[in-house]
Amino acid sequence: MIELLDLTLANAPTEAPRDAWGNALCDLGDRHTNLVVLDGDLANSTKADTFAKCHPDRFYEMGIAEQNLIGVAAGMASCGFVPWVSTFAAFLAKRALDQIRVVVAQPGLNVKLCGGYTGILTGKTGKTHQSVEDIAVFRAMPGVVTIAPADGNELRAAMTAMMADERPTYLRLTRDPSPVVFPSDYAFTIGESVLLRNGSDIGLISTGVQTIRTLEAADLLAAEGIQAAVLHVPTLKPLDIEGILAIAERTNAIITAEDHSIIGGLGSAVAEVLAEHRPTRMRRVGWQDTFGESGPNDALLKKYGLTAGHVCDAARAMLN
Amino acid sequence: MTTTLSMPAPGPQGLDIATLERLSAQARRHVLESVFTAGAGHIGGPLSATDILVHLYFNELNIDPANPRWEDRDRFILSKGHSSIGLYSVMAMRGYFPVSQLATFDAVDSLLQGHPCMKTLPGIDMSTGSLGQGLSPGLGMALAARKLDKTFHTWVMLGDGEIQEGQIWEACFVAGRYDVDNLTAILDYNGLPQFGWPDPNGYTREEKYDRPAEKFRAFGWHTVECDGHDHASIAAAIAAAKSTKGRPTCIIAHTIKGKGVSFMEGDFNWHAKSPTTDELAAAIDELTGDDDVEKAA
Ligand SMILES: Cc1ncc(C[n+]2csc(CCOP(=O)(O)OP(=O)(O)O)c2C)c(N)n1
Numbered sequence: 111m112i113e114l115l116d117l118t119l120a121n122a123p124t125e126a127p128r129d130a131w132g133n134a135l136c137d138l139g140d141r142h143t144n145l146v147v148l149d150g151d152l153a154n155s156t157k158a159d160t161f162a163k164c165h166p167d168r169f170y171e172m173g174i175a176e177q178n179l180i181g182v183a184a185g186m187a188s189c190g191f192v193p194w195v196s197t198f199a200a201f202l203a204k205r206a207l208d209q210i211r212v213v214v215a216q217p218g219l220n221v222k223l224c225g226g227y228t229g230i231l232t233g234k235t236g237k238t239h240q241s242v243e244d245i246a247v248f249r250a251m252p253g254v255v256t257i258a259p260a261d262g263n264e265l266r267a268a269m270t271a272m273m274a275d276e277r278p279t280y281l282r283l284t285r286d287p288s289p290v291v292f293p294s295d296y297a298f299t300i301g302e303s304v305l306l307r308n309g310s311d312i313g314l315i316s317t318g319v320q321t322i323r324t325l326e327a328a329d330l331l332a333a334e335g336i337q338a339a340v341l342h343v344p345t346l347k348p349l350d351i352e353g354i355l356a357i358a359e360r361t362n363a364i365i366t367a368e369d370h371s372i373i374g375g376l377g378s379a380v381a382e383v384l385a386e387h388r389p390t391r392m393r394r395v396g397w398q399d400t401f402g403e404s405g406p407n408d409a410l411l412k413k414y415g416l417t418a419g420h421v422c423d424a425a426r427a428m429l430n
Numbered sequence: 431m432t433t434t435l436s437m438p439a440p441g442p443q444g445l446d447i448a449t450l451e452r453l454s455a456q457a458r459r460h461v462l463e464s465v466f467t468a469g470a471g472h473i474g475g476p477l478s479a480t481d482i483l484v485h486l487y488f489n490e491l492n493i494d495p496a497n498p499r500w501e502d503r504d505r506f507i508l509s510k511g512h513s514s515i516g517l518y519s520v521m522a523m524r525g526y527f528p529v530s531q532l533a534t535f536d537a538v539d540s541l542l543q544g545h546p547c548m549k550t551l552p553g554i555d556m557s558t559g560s561l562g563q564g565l566s567p568g569l570g571m572a573l574a575a576r577k578l579d580k581t582f583h584t585w586v587m588l589g590d591g592e593i594q595e596g597q598i599w600e601a602c603f604v605a606g607r608y609d610v611d612n613l614t615a616i617l618d619y620n621g622l623p624q625f626g627w628p629d630p631n632g633y634t635r636e637e638k639y640d641r642p643a644e645k646f647r648a649f650g651w652h653t654v655e656c657d658g659h660d661h662a663s664i665a666a667a668i669a670a671a672k673s674t675k676g677r678p679t680c681i682i683a684h685t686i687k688g689k690g691v692s693f694m695e696g697d698f699n700w701h702a703k704s705p706t707t708d709e710l711a712a713a714i715d716e717l718t719g720d721d722d723v724e725k726a727a
Contacts, residue, residue: 146577172604173600173603173604175597175600177563177596177597177600178566178569178597178601178603178604179566181563181565181567181597182567182569182601184566184567185566185568185569185573185574186570186571186573187570188555188567188571189570189575193570209560211560212557212560212563213556213557213567216547217549217556217557
């Protein structure tokens with residue numbers, strides 16, 4: 111467990127993770143000549159187009175054919191390239207799932223699966239494009255590392271760590287600008303969770319960009335005199351079991367929060383750990399077994415129960 | 431005849447047609463014996479593909495069985511992965527592993543899994559088994575070769591039932607766009623998938639629904655037809671594929687499911703099932719008789 115206790119939301123700049131991803135890919139491409147990017151006709155949405163501009167000779171357009179996209183990446187990986195495959199997570203994690211299983215996960219090929227537009231904030235595209243079950247899918251797939259960074263800085267650090275690692279990896283990306291709280295010199299360690307707030311009244315465990323809203327919740331609770339610990343779990347697999355148990359030990363009450371279905375995602379993962387090692391009261395904030403819809407971001411977060419206020423409500427309900 | 435059985439020397443072997451035919455018969459025998467030993471496995475598809483596999487591994491592929499991960503090797507993907515035992519039999523004879531190991535087909539901890547796994551068995555260039563997936567990695571390898579300035583060629587064997595899968599046509603479309611001429615698909619066109627389309631005349635596919643060469647050509651591919659059980663015809667098709675520049679080739683190899691054993695030929699019931707002791711003896715009698723290449727060697 112890494113400790114970063116002084117991160118603050120006050121005056122945090124914002125950055126769209128997809129922009130951070132596109133830029134970081136260019137930088138990684140400068141350093142690694144075996145890095146190639148394969149796109150499914152969405153480069154201007156995912157920001158793979160940034161890479162297409164800086165390394166046109168290593169950008170492969172694969173068209174609207176996601177199953178083939180995965181297969182081509184596997185073939186290139188078998189010849190020593192490190193393909194970063196990019197499309198929307200909704201299509202990557204479901205439409206090309208059997209391909210990922212058979213030619214990436216089972217042979218253990220070094221393909222980086224980048225799923226854009228995850229969670230509820232997908233630019234008014236609605237339920238066909240919102241990916242609510244991608245963590246569940248990849249967590250259940252043997253051998254696939256699963257990472258959901260909280261902000262642009264953590265994303266950049268995670269990508270550097272991914273390039274130094276040879277395992278197939280799913281990277282969960284989001285679309286819209288959000289606060290950047292991680293330091294720019296942050297070093298990401300795959301499998302390590304990050305303690306962002308110390309506190310013993312309740313433990314808030316979150317992943318991905320939902321961690322930003324969880325930090326906000328912790329600050330709101332602190333103003334009410336409730337001291338919450340915040341554990342950010344960017345690696346859903348392999349899971350930092352010790353980190354989760356340490357928070358449960360300290361607080362005896364756990365809330366999980368994620369922009370993903372509560373079935374199969376972080377909430378399920380934490381529940382499995384606690385049930386097996388240290389039964390602890392818990393509640394899961396996240397999508398309640400439902401598909402979404404299109405709408406403005408604030409309205410969606412509110413309707414689907416993902417705001418800082420919802421995390422606070424769950425905490426208060428548990429403490430009462 | 432001086433056929434030696436383990437033939438691990440690198441590169442194409444330049445064998446004459448009589449020798450190739452003898453190796454094909456022996457490979458078919460291994461298929462049947464292995465499936466019999468395992469008590470399960472596919473027969474119809476492996477027997478249909480045998481001559482092509484023998485031809486590729488002995489006379490065409492630039493490979494080194496002693497160094498299966500050699501970077502410059504030609505790549506081969508058995509997209510119709512259920513024909514694994516056909517490939518394993520030929521790989522064993524080519525010297526990748528001892529022929530005796532075929533007896534472990536489908537057993538726990540065996541390198542010879544029901545469907546080919548590149549992580550398990552050195553010499554397998556891509557894991558397959560879920561139909562429709564092999565052509566895309568083949569395209570990836572062809573693009574990789576181009577990027578690396580390497581001259582290796584990538585071969586992908588498809589089943590005619592398999593190409594019902596949409597991903598095949600995704601790969602065809604994209605391969606056409608990239609003008610890859612270092613990629614060749616070989617369609618094992620035996621006309622019978624596993625169960626097929628029930629109709630009053632039995633289970634053979636009707637020609638009017640099924641013109642694979644036209645489909646491949648529509649995606650910009652070059653096509654050539656051959657008799658997939660005639661080594662001279664296979665050799666000519668391979669030469670035509672390799673001399674075609676600027677686009678990929680699909681070889682439509684006309685084959686017979688269950689080829690080589692009279693009572694298995696053209697019968698979908700032999701797609702996957704284990705022969706009885708008597709059936710095995712009768713089949714071996716037809717295939718090789720007393721001419722056991724391994725014992726002769
Ligand atoms: C995606 C997928 N669907 C179904 C199967 C089951 N299956 C295995 S072989 C086969 C028939 C294949 O027919 P064909 O491609 O013509 O092969 P061949 O006749 O040469 O054996 C089927 C349906 C599979 N392995 N993968």
